[in-house]
Amino acid sequence: CLMIPPTPFTDIIYEKAEGIAKVMLDITFFLSHASFVHYIIGYAFFLLLQKDNYNRPERRNAFRPQTVKELMRAFNDARDDNSIGVIIFTGKGTKAFCSGGDQSFRGKEGYADYDSFGRLNVLDLQVQIRRLPKPVIAMVAGYAVGGGHVLHMVCDLTIAADNAVFGQTGPKVGSVDAGYGASVMDRLVGPKRAREMWFMAKFYNAVEADKMGLVNTVVPLEKLEEETVKWCREILRNSPMAIRVAKSALNAVDDGHSGLQQMGGDATLLSMERRKVRRGRTPTCSAGNLISRDFLVFL
């Protein structure tokens, strides 16, 4: 039968190991599953389709609609892979986590790439990260600004390198994220600081960001990955179900009906699991895990 290989990623790198998925912004052509032949064919198409050949780390990992589509595919895979318990979201290189929307793809209707209609699909990505029933850790080196700053804010945790710089740039280019960019920031840093960040579009270094509650910890740049993996391993030692419920509970109030729906879904999941246990079909409770990983991908 005809096998259609998954479209290779062009703007991101996606890797998985030891229960951890790493989603990294980057233009370097990367094969997640495809063979060498697919790589060559895909790369030829990629070059044909490119409006301008550019290198995303050199654009401080700015995202275009295609980048966001690929990020959503990767996050979806990490969500549905029951061997994955935690996800690291990062940018390639040490100069930037992400500098927001790629301004060269911005038009009157939003950001448009080859299909030529504008959109702000990064808003869907923000919702996806927030609803993802596994912790997402932003690992930030260099700039996390504009839409890139909002992306780190919607992650569950942020580990910052000592060279990290945070801030909103939208008002300088006639743009604002009036959704999570406003509400999540208000929760993180408080109403006065949030106004300062948006009205003045100032940048803050890692120590200032730490004091403001924007990040969980600051580590030397050369220790960033090592420390982030350490945090991941600690999380992986704990019950995935307890973590899942904690995440949905912490988001529930802010997310209104949608937040309640997610938490309610967790309750349904638990009640179904209990029923399975009562019937004696599945021994699901182990020392470390309150509930089997297999069941977690169910909802």
Ligand code: 2NE
């Ligand atoms: C990020 C920052 C502060 C870095 O400064 P620096 O000095 O380290 O680098 P430089 O030289 O400014 O940038 C290096 C190259 O990257 C490009 C630059 O144009 C430059 O290109 P060349 O001159 O070398 O060709 N570059 C950087 N950021 C880019 C971007 N976002 N789009 C396209 N090219 C970019 C500094 O570069 C900076 O302030 N960047 C702009 C940040 C920005 O305005 N982001 C958009 C905010 S709005 C948004 O993200 C958004 C939205 O509008 C709607 C919905 C959701 C999000």
